[in-house]
Amino acid sequence: MSTALGWLAAVGLAAGLVMGFGVAPREVTQGNVQRIMYLHVPAVWVAYLAFAVGVAGSIAYLAGRRPGADRLAHAACEVGTVFLGVNIATGAIWGKPTWGTWWTWDARLTSVAVVFVMFVAYLLLRQAIEDRERAARYAAVLSIVAALNIPLVHFSVYWWRTLHQPPSLLKPGSSTMPPEIVAALLVNFAALALLGAYFVTRRARLLAAEEEALA
Amino acid sequence: MPDNWTFVAAAYGLAAVVFGGYWRWLVRKERELAALRLPRPSRP
Amino acid sequence: MAWKDLLVERRSKETLNALLFFSLALLLVFQFALGPDRERLAAVLPGLLWLGFILSGVLGLGRSFLVERENDCWEGLLLTPGDKSAIYLGKLAGSLALMLVVEALVLALFVLFFNVDLGPALPGLALVIVLGTLGVAAVGTLFAAMTAQVRARELLFPVLLLPVLVPVLLGTVKVTEALLLREPLAGVAHWLKLLVAADVVYLTIGLLTFDVILEG
Numbered sequence: 001m002s003t004a005l006g007w008l009a010a011v012g013l014a015a016g017l018v019m020g021f022g023v024a025p026r027e028v029t030q031g032n033v034q035r036i037m038y039l040h041v042p043a044v045w046v047a048y049l050a051f052a053v054g055v056a057g058s059i060a061y062l063a064g065r066r067p068g069a070d071r072l073a074h075a076a077c078e079v080g081t082v083f084l085g086v087n088i089a090t091g092a093i094w095g096k097p098t099w100g101t102w103w104t105w106d107a108r109l110t111s112v113a114v115v116f117v118m119f120v121a122y123l124l125l126r127q128a129i130e131d132r133e134r135a136a137r138y139a140a141v142l143s144i145v146a147a148l149n150i151p152l153v154h155f156s157v158y159w160w161r162t163l164h165q166p167p168s169l170l171k172p173g174s175s176t177m178p179p180e181i182v183a184a185l186l187v188n189f190a191a192l193a194l195l196g197a198y199f200v201t202r203r204a205r206l207l208a209a210e211e212e213a214l215a
Numbered sequence: 216m217p218d219n220w221t222f223v224a225a226a227y228g229l230a231a232v233v234f235g236g237y238w239r240w241l242v243r244k245e246r247e248l249a250a251l252r253l254p255r256p257s258r259p
Numbered sequence: 260m261a262w263k264d265l266l267v268e269r270r271s272k273e274t275l276n277a278l279l280f281f282s283l284a285l286l287l288v289f290q291f292a293l294g295p296d297r298e299r300l301a302a303v304l305p306g307l308l309w310l311g312f313i314l315s316g317v318l319g320l321g322r323s324f325l326v327e328r329e330n331d332c333w334e335g336l337l338l339t340p341g342d343k344s345a346i347y348l349g350k351l352a353g354s355l356a357l358m359l360v361v362e363a364l365v366l367a368l369f370v371l372f373f374n375v376d377l378g379p380a381l382p383g384l385a386l387v388i389v390l391g392t393l394g395v396a397a398v399g400t401l402f403a404a405m406t407a408q409v410r411a412r413e414l415l416f417p418v419l420l421l422p423v424l425v426p427v428l429l430g431t432v433k434v435t436e437a438l439l440l441r442e443p444l445a446g447v448a449h450w451l452k453l454l455v456a457a458d459v460v461y462l463t464i465g466l467l468t469f470d471v472i473l474e475g
Contacts, residue, residue, distance in 0.1 A: 032218040036226040043230075062471055086233050090226040097219040117422040124418060128409045138405045141468045142419065145398065148460050149423050156426035156453055160433070195234065202241045209248045 002205065005198040012191030019184035027181070036094040042189035043087040044112065046196045050080030051119065053200070055147040058140035067211070068204075070136035074126060075203035077143060079196050081119045088116060107161035111154045118146040132211060274322055275357060278315050282365045285311045286372060300373060305435035309428055311365055312388075313395060313421075316358050320399035321416050323354050324407035347400060347469035355396045362388055380438040387438070390454040391431035397461035398423055404472050430454045 020038035027034035057073030060066070091109065092102040103109065122142050129135035289307050293300055327335075366384075370377060377384060402419045406412040430450045437447045444451070 026218075032220060033222050035223050039226060039230050062468075082233065082237055086230050089229055089233075093222050093226040093229065097222050114422055114425050121419045121422060124415060125405070125409070128411055128415055134408075137471050137474065138409075141401070141405065141464075141471055144468065145401070145423060145461075145464055148464065149426065152426040152453065152457050152460065156429040156450075159449065159453075160429050199237065199241070202238075202245075206241055206245050206248070209245065209252075213248050213251055 002198065002201045005194060005201060009191065009194035009198045012187070012194045016184075016188035016191040019187040024180045024184040025178060030098060033094060033097050036090055038184050038188045039192075040087055040090040040094060041185055042192045043083045043090065045189055046192045047080045047083035047087060049193065050076045050083060050196055050200065051115075051143075051147065051150075054080060055143050058143045061136060062140050067132075067136070068208075070140070071204045071207040071211075072200070073140060073143060074136075074207060075200045077119055077122055077139075078203060079199045081116065081123060082199070083192070083196060084112065084116045084119070088112060105161070107158045110161070111157040114153045114157070115146075115150055118149065122146060132214075274319060275360065278319050278357070278361045279364060281318060282311055282315050282361060283368065285314065286365070286368060290372070297374075301375075301439075304369070304373065304375065305432045305439060308366070308369060308435060309391070309432050312358070312362050312392070313424060313428060315361055315365070316354075316392070316395045316399060317417050317420060319357055319361070320354050320396065320403045320420075321406075321413065323350055323400065324403050327407070343470045343473045344466045346473065347404075347465050350404070351396055351400045351465070354400055355392060358392050358396060359389070362392060375439070377439075380441065383438045383444055384435065387431055387434040387451070387454070390451065390458060391427055394427040394454060394457045394461055395424060397458060397465050401461075401465045401469065401472070404469070426453060427457050430457070 016038065020035055024035070024038070026032050054073045054076035057069045057076060061069035061073060088109075095104070096102050122139060125142055126135050126139050129138060289311075293303065366377075366388075369375060399420055402416060402423075406416040406419065409415055430453045433450045434444075434447045434454070437444070
């Protein structure tokens with residue numbers, strides 16, 4: 001199944017590139033630099049999707065104590081962190097020519113950064129505990145805290161920033177996107193989701209093999 | 216607005232490096248584990 | 260449980276004293292880092308205050324389960340029959356009381372050293388301090404139990420705790436800012452609601468998952 005997912009992801013990524021660079025038009029106000037969005041936006045969607053899978057796996061592990069659920073949670077949270085890292089990095093590269101700065105403490109940037117740090121902490125905790133069973137339990141609890149904390153982080157950071165700048169600045173003309181751009185975004189989302197799913201299955205298999213080797 | 220193709224290339228290049236690097240790390244680890252496991256059954 | 264911790268604490272006073280001097284040192288460092296400019300100091304005062312509270316809280320909470328380890332009582336905690344959430348509540352109450360005492364004294368020192376006039380803001384300040392500290396202690400107690408048995412725990416505990424506390428820190432600082440500017444609490448009601456929500460969420464998770472952490 002993993003190999004099939006991998007090939008599907010490869011085909012999807014190729015289609016995504018065609019959509020992003022061939023079909024989608026040059027954006028009027030931003031120019032071609034807007035094409036980074038076909039990578040940047042789907043990456044954060046896939047990251048949050050992966051975290052949702054990770055938390056579901058964590059809850060399932062705490063309920064049933066099957067090691068497979070924990071491996072899924074671990075793999076999904078790690079892959080989600082990788083995708084969120086790509087999202088933040090590409091966002092900075094997009095922001096430099098568009099906003100004139102690599103980073104600004106804008107509401108969305110800040111909340112994504114906090115979520116990123118929370119899941120890096122999750123991975124650090126996993127690394128610090130040798131006993132697999134205990135690592136699984138602790139990490140599951142941490143991922144539940146992190147997940148429930150996400151809405152709190154979003155609200156607080158949003159209020160914190162919007163006292164200084166109107167929210168209209170945060171969503172420049174999202175309603176007037178041409179259909180080709182929407183299509184390109186969705187194709188790239190599907191492609192990156194396939195890539196993420198491929199990574200998760202691969203990583204979960206690797207974790208199983210590691211456990212077997214240690215046993 | 217200028218096109219800033221270098222920034223586009225940098226973003227896609229960086230993503231390719233990160234995803235490719237992660238994939239290669241997964242494959243390498245899997246191979247190492249497989250190599251570790253192979254000699255085991257031959258042992259008495 | 261809380262009673263036991265508080266008794267031990269009152270007898271030794273070691274954590275309380277150390278925390279107080281830590282806060283005092285922080286105060287001095289803040290003063291040196293910012294210089295004597297009073298207006299700039301007033302602008303960042305709420306942030307400094309909560310940074311001090313949270314840092315001393317991290318130190319205090321980090322110790323709360325270490326005491327059990329050092330005195331070889333961890334096994335006893337694990338073997339305690341019945342509901343483990345009682346242990347959680349006990350530890351939480353102990354840490355909360357300790358943190359509140361330290362915070363009250365630090366606040367007094369702030370008033371003294373930085374010449375702030377709290378006056379009518381005091382009841383509101385007490386409210387936000389209790390709400391904020393409860394949130395910090397609720398999630399901190401959970402994480403302290405988690406990291407007590409882990410290597411590099413002094414490092415890992417704040418790494419886990421600080422990002423999670425971002426909403427609490429933002430909320431408390433914003434409310435404190437409004438209080439010091441003598442603005443009505445109604446203007447920051449959404450922040451207070453957020454703090455209450457955070458407290459409820461952290462407490463619920465703590466109560467529900469503490470069993471899982473004390474399994475072994």
